[in-house]
Amino acid sequence: MKLLKLVPDNTNIDFVRLRVWAFVLTALLTVAAVGLVAARGLNFGVDFVGGLSIEERFDAPPSLDRVREVVDAQGVGQAALQQSSDQRTVTIRLPVQESADEGATNAVVRKVQTAIGREFPGATFSRYSTVSGKVSGELIRNGLLAVVLAVLGIGLFAIFRFEWQFGVSTIVAIVHDLLMTLGFFALMRNSFEFDLNTVAAVLTIIGYSINDKIVIDDRIRENMRRYRKMEMRDIINLSVNETLPRTVMTSVTILLALGALLLLGGHVLRGFTAAMILGIVVGTYSSIYVSSSLLIALGLRAEPNREKPGTTDKTRRQDAERIAPRQG
DSSP, X not given: OGGGOOSOTTOOOOOGGGHHHHHHHHHHHHHHHHHHHHHHOOOBOHHHHOEEEEEEEOSSOOOHHHHHHHHHTTTSOOOEEEEOXXXXXXXXXXXXXXXXXXXXXXXXXXXXXXXXXXXXXXXXXXXXXXXXXXXXXXXXXXXXXXXXXXXXXXHHHHHHHSOHHHHHHHHHHHHHHHHHHHHHHHHTTTTOOBSHHHHHHHHHHHHHHHHHHHHHHHHHHHHHHHOTTSOHHHHHHHHHHHHHHHHHHHHHHHHHHHHHHHHHSOGGGHHHHHHHHHHHHHHHHIIIIIIHHHHHHTTOOOOTTOOOTTOOHHHHHHHHHHHSOOOO
């Protein structure tokens, strides 16, 4: 079992001491993420923009200009192309008329598939998907509404379950996690689409992040009642260190599963898996350095002069030794 113990016993790291640097880093990354989304935008999938998406795989990386010429020559509309990271898979997006039925869509797919197969011997058809413009607009609204309601609901739960400082810090940390995810997809827009699978990943990230933060917040509240004469920074350090083994073990376990999914899950799940991996890493960071340390800036204080019944000078000394940061 020692091999599974990723965090040593009696770990005592002074996380709060680094809160200023963490806040500066968080602010810089958040501004960079917002800037990337504003400047580059997101590579919305067919789910959100509507149209027809055809995926073709080639034996060797093709010339996108030549692929575009072949598709445009079929008279099916102006094509938008996206090349995968291995350069051999190309996603072809075509506009689809609202009145187009399934038979017409299949005819377009066959026409494109035949033309590409004739020009690029060895090219294989992978899949296609189609969404009307009306449906895509509804999906955008519903996806955005789901994310906003999830964040607000979590914040309200934390406010009523704990103090208002916990709710505010939780909302700030979750918004930070979401912005980091959006910034990543803006940075990697040529490799990953932002589609319904990604929205599902974002909602999953919110669920994981709030679970991690509530565990730490609950331990902070317990220690506030137990050690009422401790400084708030010492209580937070103690609480984060006590929950650190659980936090690290949970994150590592999930990352191992996601790593296998990224390697073996196929092209369709790459965006979902990439969003999940980033969300787990960023969510763990924000739980330790953003959400918890922000409680001090928001003025959270333990109730003074009220100690747990039975507290003695000996237990006070033991508590002080327990929370004292290790030297070196």
